[in-house]
Amino acid sequence: xxxxxxxxxxxxxxxxxxxxxxxxxxxxxxxxxxxxxxxxxxxxxxxxxxxxxxxxxxxxxxxxxxxxxxxxxxxxxxxxxxxxxxxxxxxxxxxxxxxxxxxxxxxxxxxxxxxxxxxxxxx
Numbered sequence: 001x002x003x004x005x006x007x008x009x010x011x012x013x014x015x016x017x018x019x020x021x022x023x024x025x026x027x028x029x030x031x032x033x034x035x036x037x038x039x040x041x042x043x044x045x046x047x048x049x050x051x052x053x054x055x056x057x058x059x060x061x062x063x064x065x066x067x068x069x070x071x072x073x074x075x076x077x078x079x080x081x082x083x084x085x086x087x088x089x090x091x092x093x094x095x096x097x098x099x100x101x102x103x104x105x106x107x108x109x110x111x112x113x114x115x116x117x118x119x120x121x122x123x
């Protein structure tokens with residue numbers, strides 16, 4: 001409980017930027033892959049970005065490639081999602097997840113989940 005805590009969501013105009021943060025417990029962050037998911041009303045949850053625990057490999061959904069960047073700061077036990085050129089279709093609740101198996105994240109699986117932070121992009 002409370003091992004992943006997201007922040008940084010909000011309301012932004014189309015074309016704007018937001019940076020989401022996810023603070024994790026040291027036990028999780030030290031060796032787990034981290035990912036960002038989103039779910040809009042009436043849609044399935046999707047993994048938009050993932051990063052291996054070393055930071056040496058990343059994954060992006062096609063819908064966000066070139067606009068979103070995932071990164072991690074191991075000293076702060078925090079993973080970030082920089083979102084640029086936001087579109088109304090990016091509106092969703094964004095969740096942080098952690099898993100011991102990096103390959104699970106693009107397939108939609110996570111061992112730990114945050115509570116989510118809402119991102120709303122107005123047109």
